[in-house]
Amino acid sequence: MIKESLLKKENAIYSEVVPAGDYLLKVVKKGQTFRILDSEGNQAADTLFYNVDDPSERYSAIDTIREQGGLYLTAGSKLLSNENNVMLEIVADTCGRHDTIGGACATESNTVRYALEKKCMHACRDSWMLAIAENEEYGLSKRDITHNINFFMNVPVSEEGGLRFEDGISAPGKYVEMKAYMDTIVLISNCPQLNNPCNAYNPTPVEVLVWD
Amino acid sequence: MTSLKKSPEAGTILYEDTFSAACHWSMQMRKGTVLKLIDVEGGANAGMLFYNPTNLLERYNAPDTLKCQHTFKLTKGNCLYSDMGRIFCSITEDSVGWHDTVCGNTTKDMVKEKWGEKTYQDHHNDWNQNGYSSFLVELAKYGLGKKDMAANLNLFSAVSADDDGVLKFAEGNSKAGDAIELRFEMDTLVLLHTCPHPLNPAKEYPKKPIKYQIIQAASVTEDDACKNFCDENKRGFKNNEIYHLGGGYSHD
Numbered sequence: 001m002i003k004e005s006l007l008k009k010e011n012a013i014y015s016e017v018v019p020a021g022d023y024l025l026k027v028v029k030k031g032q033t034f035r036i037l038d039s040e041g042n043q044a045a046d047t048l049f050y051n052v053d054d055p056s057e058r059y060s061a062i063d064t065i066r067e068q069g070g071l072y073l074t075a076g077s078k079l080l081s082n083e084n085n086v087m088l089e090i091v092a093d094t095c096g097r098h099d100t101i102g103g104a105c106a107t108e109s110n111t112v113r114y115a116l117e118k119k120c121m122h123a124c125r126d127s128w129m130l131a132i133a134e135n136e137e138y139g140l141s142k143r144d145i146t147h148n149i150n151f152f153m154n155v156p157v158s159e160e161g162g163l164r165f166e167d168g169i170s171a172p173g174k175y176v177e178m179k180a181y182m183d184t185i186v187l188i189s190n191c192p193q194l195n196n197p198c199n200a201y202n203p204t205p206v207e208v209l210v211w212d
Numbered sequence: 213m214t215s216l217k218k219s220p221e222a223g224t225i226l227y228e229d230t231f232s233a234a235c236h237w238s239m240q241m242r243k244g245t246v247l248k249l250i251d252v253e254g255g256a257n258a259g260m261l262f263y264n265p266t267n268l269l270e271r272y273n274a275p276d277t278l279k280c281q282h283t284f285k286l287t288k289g290n291c292l293y294s295d296m297g298r299i300f301c302s303i304t305e306d307s308v309g310w311h312d313t314v315c316g317n318t319t320k321d322m323v324k325e326k327w328g329e330k331t332y333q334d335h336h337n338d339w340n341q342n343g344y345s346s347f348l349v350e351l352a353k354y355g356l357g358k359k360d361m362a363a364n365l366n367l368f369s370a371v372s373a374d375d376d377g378v379l380k381f382a383e384g385n386s387k388a389g390d391a392i393e394l395r396f397e398m399d400t401l402v403l404l405h406t407c408p409h410p411l412n413p414a415k416e417y418p419k420k421p422i423k424y425q426i427i428q429a430a431s432v433t434e435d436d437a438c439k440n441f442c443d444e445n446k447r448g449f450k451n452n453e454i455y456h457l458g459g460g461y462s463h464d
Contacts, residue, residue, distance in 0.1 A: 056358055061363065066411065069379050071314075071377035071379065101274075101278060109273075112444050112448050112451065142269050147362070161285030
């Protein structure tokens with residue numbers, strides 16, 4: 001569902017450009033709204049969420065889709081934790097559909113999906129590994145790396161049970177905005193994938209903005 | 213360790229037993245053996261998770277499994293992947309046709325709301341057990357916890373999605389006598405429960421037992437149907453082969 005935001009960029013209390021292949025690890029406070037902006041279009045922002053007070057409570061793709069009764073995320077979707085609590089709600093979305101069953105790219109899964117020779121190409125899960133290693137104060141480890149949201153990615157499932165990675169339905173300047181229902185650690189890998197036509201083989205920056 | 217003892221003939225049933233309804237269990241499956249699960253009454257559900265017993269951080273990964281085979285449903289020919297690009301097991305036989313891996317588990321609260329609470333105190337082992345607690349119990353036996361719980365399989369249960377992504381639970385998906393065979397391609401710790409699928413709309417808590425057999429597998433041939441299901445699976449099998457070169461604990 002397309003829903004535009006009323007928030008103005010100049011009123012944001014924080015903004016950060018995250019280049020492709022980098023990560024962002026940031027706490028968003030309860031009540032704050034944050035936006036991920038697809039600056040140049042068809043980028044994938046592979047995102048995980050954790051409860052600041054107890055990171056073992058985290059975003060859960062399976063609980064979110066089961067409880068909303070649908071696969072795709074858009075405005076109105078409540079993002080649930082593994083404790084079935086609402087962590088965030090998507091309050092604005094100019095893209096219309098986001099994936100949460102396609103997971104994140106990894107060097108190991110790249111060998112399966114593309115070629116064994118692609119094994120050392122940079123991947124989202126490596127960005128997350130670096131994020132948890134460089135930010136030990138959050139107490140995150142590989143056990144916390146679970147199934148993510150792929151903001152701006154289009155992974156349609158057919159009624160017969162097929163699944164495709166389609167060209168993105170995002171475009172330059174499209175964004176998704178979420179309101180936090182709890183103090184939340186946001187962990188984004190801005191996807192460095194060079195083998196998937198969904199980003200035209202050209203990963204680009206995203207921007208993250210926060211409003212009180 | 214590599215055994216000098218000759219392996220039993222392919223197809224030999226090494227062990228068989230039944231998981232009663234609404235229970236949980238865990239077991240290690242050896243590379244080269246098959247776990248055959250049989251839905252005794254029809255309408256069963258088997259929640260299942262896989263871990264590498266020598267590195268418990270390597271675990272079943274549903275998104276990797278679905279996207280590399282371009283499928284939402286799991287059935288014969290599909291392989292079930294770890295997050296490290298390796299294949300825990302292949303679905304070598306399946307009379308059901310569709311198994312779910314995106315809907316997770318029932319919780320204690322969900323069971324209470326859907327089917328009412330039946331405590332151990334009042335009902336002993338006929339209590340209304342839930343899938344989430346079942347996995348927690350089995351995980352804890354290996355030093356694991358809720359952080360280690362990944363998106364699980366719900367074998368025998370099917371959930372489809374329409375063009376808008378709206379989920380639909382398929383009633384009558386698995387019938388009495390339906391079976392699935394998982395051939396293990398590496399040593400695997402298997403966690404399972406027989407609690408109902410969380411989207412099962414049954415009025416009464418469905419109590420469905422599952423019979424199982426551990427069977428000696430035939431060697432994987434070059435023309436194997438799972439290996440040749442797609443190029444991705446050929447590469448997955450290659451990853452397993454490379455892994456076993458370095459592992460030193462192949463049981464072939």
